[in-house]
Amino acid sequence: MDGEKRRELILGFLNETTQPTSGTHLSKELKVSRQIIVQDVALLRASGYDILATARGYILNQEAGMMQKRVILVKHTPEELEDELNTIVDNGGRVRDVIISHPIYGELVGDLMLKTRRDIKQFVDKVNNTSATPLMHLTNGMHMHTIEASSKEELDIIEEELHKKGYLRDTIHEE
Known part of the structure:
Protein backbone atom coordinates (compact mmCIF):
# COMPACT_ATOMS: atom_id res chain seq x y z
CA MET A 1 0.00 0.00 0.00
CA ASN A 61 -10.53 17.99 15.69
CA GLN A 62 -13.56 18.08 13.41
CA GLU A 63 -15.20 21.00 15.19
CA ALA A 64 -12.15 23.27 15.19
CA GLY A 65 -13.71 25.84 12.85
CA MET A 66 -16.93 26.07 14.86
CA MET A 67 -15.39 26.61 18.28
CA GLN A 68 -14.29 29.84 19.91
CA LYS A 69 -10.77 29.62 21.33
CA ARG A 70 -8.92 31.50 24.01
CA VAL A 71 -5.47 31.07 25.55
CA ILE A 72 -5.49 31.66 29.27
CA LEU A 73 -2.71 31.91 31.84
CA VAL A 74 -3.36 29.97 35.04
CA LYS A 75 -1.53 28.95 38.17
CA HIS A 76 -2.43 26.35 40.76
CA THR A 77 -0.98 23.60 42.90
CA PRO A 78 -0.72 19.97 41.76
CA GLU A 79 -3.57 19.13 44.16
CA GLU A 80 -5.80 21.64 42.34
CA LEU A 81 -5.12 20.22 38.85
CA GLU A 82 -8.30 18.14 38.61
CA ASP A 83 -10.49 20.94 39.99
CA GLU A 84 -9.05 23.46 37.50
CA LEU A 85 -9.75 21.16 34.54
CA ASN A 86 -13.23 20.21 35.82
CA THR A 87 -14.07 23.90 36.21
CA ILE A 88 -13.42 24.37 32.50
CA VAL A 89 -15.45 21.37 31.24
CA ASP A 90 -18.26 21.88 33.78
CA ASN A 91 -18.83 25.32 32.28
CA GLY A 92 -19.07 24.14 28.67
CA GLY A 93 -15.42 24.23 27.67
CA ARG A 94 -12.70 21.93 26.44
CA VAL A 95 -9.05 21.95 27.32
CA ARG A 96 -7.21 21.65 24.03
CA ASP A 97 -3.65 21.80 25.36
CA VAL A 98 -1.23 22.88 28.05
CA ILE A 99 1.57 25.33 27.25
CA ILE A 100 4.55 26.49 29.25
CA SER A 101 7.20 29.06 28.49
CA HIS A 102 10.48 27.36 29.33
CA PRO A 103 13.58 29.54 29.84
CA ILE A 104 15.79 27.20 27.77
CA TYR A 105 13.49 25.40 25.33
CA GLY A 106 10.98 28.15 24.67
CA GLU A 107 7.31 27.29 24.31
CA LEU A 108 6.45 23.65 25.09
CA VAL A 109 2.97 22.40 24.16
CA GLY A 110 1.22 19.22 25.21
CA ASP A 111 -2.02 18.29 23.43
CA LEU A 112 -4.73 17.26 25.89
CA MET A 113 -8.18 17.54 24.23
CA LEU A 114 -10.10 17.03 27.47
CA LYS A 115 -13.85 17.33 26.91
CA THR A 116 -15.46 15.49 29.83
CA ARG A 117 -14.92 14.66 33.48
CA ARG A 118 -14.14 11.12 32.35
CA ASP A 119 -11.34 12.41 30.11
CA ILE A 120 -10.01 14.43 33.03
CA LYS A 121 -10.19 11.47 35.41
CA GLN A 122 -8.19 9.33 32.97
CA PHE A 123 -5.62 12.11 32.55
CA VAL A 124 -5.27 12.67 36.32
CA ASP A 125 -4.99 8.91 36.91
CA LYS A 126 -2.19 8.78 34.34
CA VAL A 127 -0.43 11.71 36.05
CA ASN A 128 -0.75 9.99 39.42
CA ASN A 129 0.28 6.52 38.22
CA THR A 130 3.40 7.34 36.19
CA SER A 131 6.77 8.76 37.07
CA ALA A 132 6.25 11.60 34.57
CA THR A 133 5.29 15.02 35.87
CA PRO A 134 2.96 17.58 34.30
CA LEU A 135 4.57 20.49 32.45
CA MET A 136 3.32 22.89 35.15
CA HIS A 137 5.97 21.46 37.50
CA LEU A 138 8.67 23.07 35.35
CA THR A 139 7.22 26.54 35.96
CA ASN A 140 6.05 26.37 39.59
CA GLY A 141 2.43 25.84 38.56
CA MET A 142 2.25 28.66 36.00
CA HIS A 143 1.02 27.50 32.61
CA MET A 144 -1.36 28.28 29.78
CA HIS A 145 -4.26 26.40 28.25
CA THR A 146 -5.97 26.82 24.94
CA ILE A 147 -9.61 26.42 25.86
CA GLU A 148 -12.51 26.07 23.45
CA ALA A 149 -16.23 26.62 23.79
CA SER A 150 -19.17 27.12 21.47
CA SER A 151 -19.41 30.86 22.27
CA LYS A 152 -17.43 33.77 23.67
CA GLU A 153 -20.00 34.00 26.46
CA GLU A 154 -19.12 30.47 27.59
CA LEU A 155 -15.43 31.37 27.51
CA ASP A 156 -16.20 34.43 29.66
CA ILE A 157 -18.06 32.24 32.18
CA ILE A 158 -15.14 29.80 32.32
CA GLU A 159 -12.72 32.65 32.98
CA GLU A 160 -15.00 34.08 35.67
CA GLU A 161 -15.18 30.71 37.46
CA LEU A 162 -11.42 30.19 37.24
CA HIS A 163 -10.91 33.72 38.58
CA LYS A 164 -13.24 33.04 41.54
CA LYS A 165 -11.12 30.02 42.44
CA GLY A 166 -7.89 32.00 42.16
CA TYR A 167 -6.51 30.01 39.19
CA LEU A 168 -6.80 32.59 36.40
CA ARG A 169 -3.93 35.03 35.92
CA ASP A 170 -4.62 36.53 32.47
CA THR A 171 -6.10 36.10 29.00
CA ILE A 172 -3.26 35.78 26.51
CA HIS A 173 -4.93 35.40 23.14
CA GLU A 174 -8.36 34.97 21.62
CA GLU A 175 -9.34 33.50 18.25
Whole structure:
Protein backbone atom coordinates (compact mmCIF):
# COMPACT_ATOMS: atom_id res chain seq x y z
CA MET A 1 0.00 0.00 0.00
CA ASP A 2 1.38 3.39 -0.90
CA GLY A 3 1.65 6.31 1.53
CA GLU A 4 -1.19 8.32 0.03
CA LYS A 5 -3.65 5.42 0.39
CA ARG A 6 -2.43 4.77 3.95
CA ARG A 7 -2.97 8.43 4.92
CA GLU A 8 -6.50 8.27 3.47
CA LEU A 9 -7.17 5.23 5.68
CA ILE A 10 -5.76 7.01 8.76
CA LEU A 11 -8.14 9.91 8.11
CA GLY A 12 -10.96 7.40 7.70
CA PHE A 13 -10.20 5.83 11.10
CA LEU A 14 -10.01 9.25 12.76
CA ASN A 15 -13.24 10.42 11.11
CA GLU A 16 -15.14 7.37 12.37
CA THR A 17 -14.63 8.09 16.06
CA THR A 18 -14.74 10.90 18.58
CA GLN A 19 -12.33 9.03 20.86
CA PRO A 20 -8.54 9.09 20.47
CA THR A 21 -7.02 6.28 18.40
CA SER A 22 -3.56 5.09 19.42
CA GLY A 23 -0.67 4.98 17.00
CA THR A 24 -0.17 1.36 18.00
CA HIS A 25 -3.75 0.52 16.97
CA LEU A 26 -3.32 2.31 13.63
CA SER A 27 0.00 0.58 12.97
CA LYS A 28 -1.54 -2.85 13.61
CA GLU A 29 -4.56 -2.10 11.42
CA LEU A 30 -2.39 -0.84 8.56
CA LYS A 31 0.42 -3.37 9.09
CA VAL A 32 3.19 -0.76 9.32
CA SER A 33 5.45 0.43 12.11
CA ARG A 34 4.31 3.00 14.62
CA GLN A 35 7.03 5.32 13.29
CA ILE A 36 5.40 5.24 9.84
CA ILE A 37 2.11 6.30 11.48
CA VAL A 38 3.89 9.19 13.25
CA GLN A 39 5.35 10.31 9.92
CA ASP A 40 1.99 9.99 8.15
CA VAL A 41 0.26 12.05 10.84
CA ALA A 42 2.95 14.73 10.48
CA LEU A 43 2.33 14.82 6.72
CA LEU A 44 -1.44 15.05 7.25
CA ARG A 45 -0.95 17.95 9.68
CA ALA A 46 1.30 19.70 7.15
CA SER A 47 -1.52 19.28 4.62
CA GLY A 48 -3.87 21.19 6.92
CA TYR A 49 -5.65 18.50 8.92
CA ASP A 50 -6.14 19.41 12.58
CA ILE A 51 -4.95 16.16 14.17
CA LEU A 52 -4.17 16.27 17.86
CA ALA A 53 -1.74 13.87 19.50
CA THR A 54 -3.05 13.31 23.02
CA ALA A 55 -1.80 11.00 25.74
CA ARG A 56 -4.57 8.59 24.68
CA GLY A 57 -3.91 8.72 20.95
CA TYR A 58 -4.67 10.73 17.84
CA ILE A 59 -7.93 12.59 17.35
CA LEU A 60 -9.22 14.66 14.46
CA ASN A 61 -10.53 17.99 15.69
CA GLN A 62 -13.56 18.08 13.41
CA GLU A 63 -15.20 21.00 15.19
CA ALA A 64 -12.15 23.27 15.19
CA GLY A 65 -13.71 25.84 12.85
CA MET A 66 -16.93 26.07 14.86
CA MET A 67 -15.39 26.61 18.28
CA GLN A 68 -14.29 29.84 19.91
CA LYS A 69 -10.77 29.62 21.33
CA ARG A 70 -8.92 31.50 24.01
CA VAL A 71 -5.47 31.07 25.55
CA ILE A 72 -5.49 31.66 29.27
CA LEU A 73 -2.71 31.91 31.84
CA VAL A 74 -3.36 29.97 35.04
CA LYS A 75 -1.53 28.95 38.17
CA HIS A 76 -2.43 26.35 40.76
CA THR A 77 -0.98 23.60 42.90
CA PRO A 78 -0.72 19.97 41.76
CA GLU A 79 -3.57 19.13 44.16
CA GLU A 80 -5.80 21.64 42.34
CA LEU A 81 -5.12 20.22 38.85
CA GLU A 82 -8.30 18.14 38.61
CA ASP A 83 -10.49 20.94 39.99
CA GLU A 84 -9.05 23.46 37.50
CA LEU A 85 -9.75 21.16 34.54
CA ASN A 86 -13.23 20.21 35.82
CA THR A 87 -14.07 23.90 36.21
CA ILE A 88 -13.42 24.37 32.50
CA VAL A 89 -15.45 21.37 31.24
CA ASP A 90 -18.26 21.88 33.78
CA ASN A 91 -18.83 25.32 32.28
CA GLY A 92 -19.07 24.14 28.67
CA GLY A 93 -15.42 24.23 27.67
CA ARG A 94 -12.70 21.93 26.44
CA VAL A 95 -9.05 21.95 27.32
CA ARG A 96 -7.21 21.65 24.03
CA ASP A 97 -3.65 21.80 25.36
CA VAL A 98 -1.23 22.88 28.05
CA ILE A 99 1.57 25.33 27.25
CA ILE A 100 4.55 26.49 29.25
CA SER A 101 7.20 29.06 28.49
CA HIS A 102 10.48 27.36 29.33
CA PRO A 103 13.58 29.54 29.84
CA ILE A 104 15.79 27.20 27.77
CA TYR A 105 13.49 25.40 25.33
CA GLY A 106 10.98 28.15 24.67
CA GLU A 107 7.31 27.29 24.31
CA LEU A 108 6.45 23.65 25.09
CA VAL A 109 2.97 22.40 24.16
CA GLY A 110 1.22 19.22 25.21
CA ASP A 111 -2.02 18.29 23.43
CA LEU A 112 -4.73 17.26 25.89
CA MET A 113 -8.18 17.54 24.23
CA LEU A 114 -10.10 17.03 27.47
CA LYS A 115 -13.85 17.33 26.91
CA THR A 116 -15.46 15.49 29.83
CA ARG A 117 -14.92 14.66 33.48
CA ARG A 118 -14.14 11.12 32.35
CA ASP A 119 -11.34 12.41 30.11
CA ILE A 120 -10.01 14.43 33.03
CA LYS A 121 -10.19 11.47 35.41
CA GLN A 122 -8.19 9.33 32.97
CA PHE A 123 -5.62 12.11 32.55
CA VAL A 124 -5.27 12.67 36.32
CA ASP A 125 -4.99 8.91 36.91
CA LYS A 126 -2.19 8.78 34.34
CA VAL A 127 -0.43 11.71 36.05
CA ASN A 128 -0.75 9.99 39.42
CA ASN A 129 0.28 6.52 38.22
CA THR A 130 3.40 7.34 36.19
CA SER A 131 6.77 8.76 37.07
CA ALA A 132 6.25 11.60 34.57
CA THR A 133 5.29 15.02 35.87
CA PRO A 134 2.96 17.58 34.30
CA LEU A 135 4.57 20.49 32.45
CA MET A 136 3.32 22.89 35.15
CA HIS A 137 5.97 21.46 37.50
CA LEU A 138 8.67 23.07 35.35
CA THR A 139 7.22 26.54 35.96
CA ASN A 140 6.05 26.37 39.59
CA GLY A 141 2.43 25.84 38.56
CA MET A 142 2.25 28.66 36.00
CA HIS A 143 1.02 27.50 32.61
CA MET A 144 -1.36 28.28 29.78
CA HIS A 145 -4.26 26.40 28.25
CA THR A 146 -5.97 26.82 24.94
CA ILE A 147 -9.61 26.42 25.86
CA GLU A 148 -12.51 26.07 23.45
CA ALA A 149 -16.23 26.62 23.79
CA SER A 150 -19.17 27.12 21.47
CA SER A 151 -19.41 30.86 22.27
CA LYS A 152 -17.43 33.77 23.67
CA GLU A 153 -20.00 34.00 26.46
CA GLU A 154 -19.12 30.47 27.59
CA LEU A 155 -15.43 31.37 27.51
CA ASP A 156 -16.20 34.43 29.66
CA ILE A 157 -18.06 32.24 32.18
CA ILE A 158 -15.14 29.80 32.32
CA GLU A 159 -12.72 32.65 32.98
CA GLU A 160 -15.00 34.08 35.67
CA GLU A 161 -15.18 30.71 37.46
CA LEU A 162 -11.42 30.19 37.24
CA HIS A 163 -10.91 33.72 38.58
CA LYS A 164 -13.24 33.04 41.54
CA LYS A 165 -11.12 30.02 42.44
CA GLY A 166 -7.89 32.00 42.16
CA TYR A 167 -6.51 30.01 39.19
CA LEU A 168 -6.80 32.59 36.40
CA ARG A 169 -3.93 35.03 35.92
CA ASP A 170 -4.62 36.53 32.47
CA THR A 171 -6.10 36.10 29.00
CA ILE A 172 -3.26 35.78 26.51
CA HIS A 173 -4.93 35.40 23.14
CA GLU A 174 -8.36 34.97 21.62
CA GLU A 175 -9.34 33.50 18.25
